[in-house]
Amino acid sequence: MFSRWNSLGKVVARRSGKMVYETVKSRCRNTRSAAWKTSAAIFALAMPCATFAQSSVTLFGTLDAGFAFLTNSGGTRNSVIKAQSTNIYLNSVRLTGKEDLGGGLQAIFGLSMLFDPYTGASLFNRLFGWTSYVGLSNENNKVVMGRLWGPLYDVTVHFDPLWGSPVSLWAMDAGGVSIPDNAIRYTRTDGPMHEDLLYSFGSNSVDAPLNGVAGGGSKSKEFSASIDYTTTSLELAAIYDNVRGPLQAGQYELGLFVPSLVPVAPTTAGRAERIVVAARYTFEKTSLFAGYRRLRTVAGNEVENSNLYWAGLNQHFTPSLLANIGVYHQRVNSIDARPTLVALQIQYFLSKSTALYATVGKVWNTADSNMGLSYATSTTLGVGQFGASVGMYHLF
Incomplete structure (x- = not known):
């Protein structure tokens, strides 16, 4: 996060975990006293005032880190x-x-x-x-x-x-x-x-x-x-x-x-x-x-x-305390590929922006599928997978 003046603006508000920046209008006001020097200087200073006077920028994001346990990893x-x-x-x-x-x-x-x-x-x-x-x-x-x-x-x-x-x-x-x-x-x-x-x-x-x-x-x-x-x-x-x-x-x-x-x-x-x-x-x-x-x-x-x-x-x-549960089932028409995924997610909020969490999930495969518990994992054909994770996230 920025907390000082920069070339675009200054912090004017911070609400709901978001920091809002607005154009530094005072730059235009402070330079007007020198405008008498040349008409070119007046033109150069007036342009950024008109261009940026109504602009605003919001910076925000998420951080999520933890540890995970996974069975049948990497097709083994x-x-x-x-x-x-x-x-x-x-x-x-x-x-x-x-x-x-x-x-x-x-x-x-x-x-x-x-x-x-x-x-x-x-x-x-x-x-x-x-x-x-x-x-x-x-x-x-x-x-x-x-x-x-x-x-x-x-x-x-x-x-x-x-x-x-x-x-x-x-x-x-x-x-x-x-x-x-x-x-x-x-x-x-x-x-x-x-x-x-x-x-x-x-x-x-x-x-x-x-x-x-x-x-x-x-x-x-x-x-x-x-x-x-x-x-x-x-x-x-x-x-x-x-x-x-x-x-x-x-x-x-x-x-x-x-x-x-x-x-x-x-x-x-x-x-x-x-x-x-x-x-x-x-x-x-x-x-x-x-x-x-x-x-x-x-x-x-x-x-x-x-x-x-x-x-x-x-x-x-x-x-x-928030609990989320999801059940997902997919069927490929022509072959025996019918994976099913069930997952439970628990979140405990320490504040509006910070939470601890735990997730457990299980995927079942049939003869022609090797779906893993997430998009980044897979198993051997017909083999399921169990996983769990714990961690925390922060919204800023």
């Missing part, structure tokens, strides 16, 4: 205990800002990076690998361009009882964490209704497609559309997402837990089509979740379909 029968971050939250530093352009119109931007707190290394081989965007917004409309969260990502986080943590819906479908490059997204708000459209001209310009070379994903196009209905108690969402071209492992998904379905090489004819519906209902101290995802993939001459179902709840027992 061995168990491991290790330091592990991101057990609930992705470790991130985020910067967002806006400028009032008048008439209710704002310029907006955002930069977000992910990192490993144990090593300090950035993730995704990018400086701002989570999001980087610029755009315009008013009361009912927003348009942003850059590397963006897709509507699928919104569902993975908001309609998942385990908050889109690694042991959650993300483990069952890594393609749900859709963050395409070269994208433009439009959002419309009409009371409780929200409509989204996203198009990517090249969904991944850095990483290699499945069994491909780095940058091959720049030829992939992604289209996504969603609609959701949101009130204080009931939330409903429906999403359609279609990726065409060389597919990333997460976009294809099936190859992550069904080795027999891994394509020999990527192809421009590859396709991953997802249809998702989800619901969330909140009453008093309880939230209930349910969802369904249909995935159709094309890789070479292979066409596969899978169905994913999930349900769960969040229960606040006290203001300091």
Whole structure:
């Protein structure tokens, strides 16, 4: 966090764990007394005053670190205990800002990076690998361009009882964490209704497609559309997402837990089509979740379909104690690949920004699947996995 004056601004407020910066307007006022020297000096000083007078920037993020135990690790029968971050939250530093352009119109931007707190290394081989965007917004409309969260990502986080943590819906479908490059997204708000459209001209310009070379994903196009209905108690969402071209492992998904379905090489004819519906209902101290995802993939001459179902709840027992439970089941139509994941997450809040947590989970596989407890793990065919983690997180 910054706590002193800098070239852009000073700290003017700190609330809800966020630090807000505004432009140093006094720079303009203090220099006006010298404006008589030359008309050029007046012009040079007036420009930054007009440009930055209505700007603000917010810096915030998350830190999550702990330890984990895992059975049948790395496709073996061995168990491991290790330091592990991101057990609930992705470790991130985020910067967002806006400028009032008048008439209710704002310029907006955002930069977000992910990192490993144990090593300090950035993730995704990018400086701002989570999001980087610029755009315009008013009361009912927003348009942003850059590397963006897709509507699928919104569902993975908001309609998942385990908050889109690694042991959650993300483990069952890594393609749900859709963050395409070269994208433009439009959002419309009409009371409780929200409509989204996203198009990517090249969904991944850095990483290699499945069994491909780095940058091959720049030829992939992604289209996504969603609609959701949101009130204080009931939330409903429906999403359609279609990726065409060389597919990333997460976009294809099936190859992550069904080795027999891994394509020999990527192809421009590859396709991953997802249809998702989800619901969330909140009453008093309880939230209930349910969802369904249909995935159709094309890789070479292979066409596969899978169905994913999930349900769960969040229960606040006290203001300091929260329990989350999720149950996830997926079925690949043509083969015996039917993994099931069950996980329980307990959080104890030390403050509004800091919590201790414990997570336990178990995944069961059938003959043709080797799904692990998280998106980053796998087992041998037909073998399940048990895991547990403890740690803490802080929101700033």
